Amino acid sequence: MNASNIKLLTQPQQNLGDGYLQFKLDRSTTAVLLVNFTQEVVVLPLEAITSIPNTSELILGLMNWRNKIIWVVDLPKMLGFDSQFDRKRQYNIIVIRHEAETIGLMVPEIKGTVRFDSGNIQSAQNQTSHLVPYLNGCICYEDELSLVLNVRAILKYSFVREK
Numbered sequence: 001m002n003a004s005n006i007k008l009l010t011q012p013q014q015n016l017g018d019g020y021l022q023f024k025l026d027r028s029t030t031a032v033l034l035v036n037f038t039q040e041v042v043v044l045p046l047e048a049i050t051s052i053p054n055t056s057e058l059i060l061g062l063m064n065w066r067n068k069i070i071w072v073v074d075l076p077k078m079l080g081f082d083s084q085f086d087r088k089r090q091y092n093i094i095v096i097r098h099e100a101e102t103i104g105l106m107v108p109e110i111k112g113t114v115r116f117d118s119g120n121i122q123s124a125q126n127q128t129s130h131l132v133p134y135l136n137g138c139i140c141y142e143d144e145l146s147l148v149l150n151v152r153a154i155l156k157y158s159f160v161r162e163k
Contacts, residue, residue, distance in 0.1 A: 072104035
């Protein structure tokens with residue numbers, strides 16, 4: 001068989017949308033982060049986070065991530081939700097990175113990954129005013145409203161945190 005006789009059947013690829021990591025902030029609130037900023041999701045025992053005295057109540061402590069020490073932030077508490085960490089024996093940590101900044105975000109539950117068209121994100125103006133600076137908007141996905149978090153704003157807040 002001659003290579004010139006081979007015909008490849010190509011179909012245009014469907015745009016399935018952008019990938020997002022979906023997780024819970026509390027029992028009734030779901031949020032998503034663009035997976036491009038997500039480095040890894042890890043489940044760690046309580047002892048793997050070293051608490052640091054005299055830091056913000058939002059900071060759970062430090063963790064070793066791939067031989068690098070990073071801060072771990074209580075994301076629900078940072079966004080004004082009830083903290084879930086004190087009732088757990090282990091943490092769900094989302095390690096996010098943008099440019100040179102890397103932090104861990106503790107969340108109560110990881111739901112998985114989803115895909116949707118970012119063009120369908122709606123304005124966040126109807127949300128609680130303290131949340132708006134940390135949101136790119138909201139998306140209704142499979143009959144559930146999810147907050148679309150702004151990674152840059154979360155990182156900026158985390159690194160300019162009050163001590």
